[in-house]
Structures are given as structure tokens and as C-alpha cells.
């Protein structure tokens with residue numbers, strides 16, 4: 558007999574999704590209404606207002622794409638990159654590599670600026686690349702590299718790009734709501750994020766924001782956007798009251814209720830307070846890891862508070878530890894990706910997960926699970 562599904566109760570402390578507050582879960586279970594209902598149009602406007610607050614932007618074109626963060630990424634690249642365009646792509650982890658793939662699939666030429674995994678993007682290397690490629694039309698980088706836990710200097714990189722007339726595309730999937738991200742002040746042209754990281758919404762939506770310079774670039778395209786679903790000019794007609802809210806696709810109505818509630822909670826808390834809460838949780842975690850004799854991958858100055866890459870001690874079985882944490886403690890932490898597989902664990906302190914009780918729970922569980930495996934641990 559097939560029965561309804563009851564998930565186990567997990568404490569989510571990996572790279573996302575994160576813990577979802579009961580208020581957000583409750584909001585998502587409210588009655589579905591039509592996506593062209595005037596009441597839903599009012600909700601869309603409020604979501605846009607709240608996203609502008611979270612992104613620190615006045616950009617009119619700020620909305621959630623009806624698909625996960627990867628779709629927001631594609632939206633930025635398919636709209637802004639045309640065949641033959643040269644794009645400087647900074648790669649210091651998994652997600653920078655995906656940006657490169659996006660440029661190439663859009664027919665562009667990627668000029669890769671590589672930085673070692675676990676370090677931030679090097680602005681001096683970006684400047685050199687701009688010197689060598691004055692015809693580069695875009696600079697793309699990941700603000701918060703979730704695969705390594707490194708935070709890059711978005712403000713400096715954006716200033717370099719702007720100085721040469723290049724647009725910037727920024728992956729802010731893990732940074733939005735967790736660390737300062739000042740879209741207007743830093744002059745970020747196209748930015749994409751996700752609902753299930755520091756916003757602690759449910760997975761499945763990708764907040765994006767586009768500035769005027771980016772929109773001008775889209776309007777001036779020589780070729781049509783090579784995606785129907787993600788073509789900005791079409792999506793705008795749906796999300797924009799001035800566009801007449803013409804039917805484009807059916808919005809995931811209940812998922813939007815959930816995102817709205819998560820954003821209302823962020824607004825109630827205050828963005829700066831949310832940033833501070835992530836930092837406090839991080840400091841608490843680092844102190845506890847230190848007491849257990851565990852080290853972080855990223856040097857202090859570039860550490861993301863919301864994603865902590867912890868070096869796996871010599872001789873400790875990565876998968877067995879994560880399995881024990883899940884089975885005995887209902888605790889999920891993330892594995893290393895790519896070159897860092899088997900070398901690090903990724904402990905996420907994102908959104909609702911960034912609370913002292915979760916940090917303490919995680920440290921206690923790690924201590925118990927590692928106790929039998931480590932000689933040096935306390």
C-alpha cells in the first residue's frame with residue numbers, strides 16, 4: 558500500500574536547505590488562490606518590496622524566479638550574454654565553475670580567473686584580466702562560495718568592472734540575508750539568490766534583481782534570448798503591474814506564500830540583526846570546534862559565517878561520521894564537493910539554523926560521534 562509521506566525530523570545544518578520556521582510552513586499550507594487573482598497580485602507586490610529590502614536595492618526588476626537558485630543563475634546568463642561576448646568568470650569553487658558553463662552555453666567566451674579553493678577571488682587577478690581583455694563585457698563571480706566557505710570582496714570586484722564599463726553578475730545564493738550584500742551601493746548589475754539558504758524559506762524559488770544598465774543590455778540584444786521561460790522581457794510582463802500581469806506561467810502560489818512569510822520574518826528581525834545573528838552563531842561554532850581540536854579550511858578574514866568548511870582529521874571516515882550524525886542525532890551536515898570531497902565537512906549556519914541552540918547541539922553531537930574516532934579530541 559502506498560501511503561502519505563511523513564519525513565523524519567531533521568536538524569538541517571548543511572549547505573541548504575535550512576531549517577524552515579513553523580510560521581513559514583504554516584503559511585505554505587493556506588488555501589491556494591488563482592495566480593491572477595487580485596489578492597495574489599497584491600502579494601506579488603509585497604514580495605517584490607520585501608526582496609528589494611533584503612537585496613538593499615531600488616531595482617524595479619526584483620522578483621523570485623519560479624525555480625531554484627540554478628534557474629536564477631541561468632536567467633542572468635541567458636539574458637546578458639550574447640554569442641561572441643567575452644565574460645571574465647572568477648572560479649574559486651564549484652559554483653564559479655557553473656558560471657563558466659553558463660557563459661559557454663550562451664555562446665560566450667569565458668576568460669577564467671582562477672583562485673585556489675578555500676580562498677576568496679583575488680581582485681588583483683580580476684584587474685589583470687580586465688587589462689588583458691579590455692573588450693570583456695561582463696565580470697561574473699560568486700559572492701559566497703558555498704562549496705568552500707569563502708567570502709569574496711564583491712564591492713571591490715564590482716568597482717573594477719564598472720571602471721572598465723563591464724557589467725557584473727553576482728551569485729548571492731548563500732550571501733543574501735546572511736552577510737552584508739548591498740546591491741545598489743556596490744553597483745551590482747544582475748544578482749541571483751535562493752529561497753532555501755539564509756532566507757530559510759522552502760527550496761524552489763530564486764530571488765533575482767536587475768539594475769538599469771543590465772536591462773539596457775538586454776534591450777540592445779542583437780539576438781533573441783535563447784530560453785523562453787527565462788526571457789526577462791517576457792517574465793517582466795507577468796511580474797510587473799505596468800506589464801499588465803499577462804499570463805506567462807502559473808506561479809507556485811503556495812511557495813510564494815512561504816517566501817513572503819520568510820521575508821516578513823527577516824523584515825521583523827531587521828537585516829542588520831540577521832547578519833549579526835549569523836556572525837554570533839559562527840563565533841560560537843568556531844570556539845567549540847577549536848575546543849574539539851578541529852580546524853577550518855578558510856583563513857579567518859575570508860570566512861563565511863553561514864558556511865563553515867571544517868577539515869576532516871586524518872584517519873576519520875567522512876561518510877561514517879555523517880551517517881552517525883544523521884542516524885543518531887537527526888543532524889545533517891554537508892560533505893565536501895569536487896576536490897574537497899572527503900577532505901572537509903560543511904556546517905551550515907544559515908537562516909533559522911543560525912541559532913545558539915543549534916550550534917551547541919551540533920558541537921555536542923560531533924563530540925560524541927568523534928569521541929570514539931579521535932585520540933586528540935576532548
Ligand SMILES: *Cc1c(COP(=O)(O)O)cnc(C)c1O
Nearest residue numbers: 625626627652701703730731751
Ligand atoms: C545552492 C547554491 C546554488 C544553487 O542553488 P539551487 O537552489 O540548488 O539551484 C548556486 N550557487 C550557490 C553559491 C549556492 O550555494
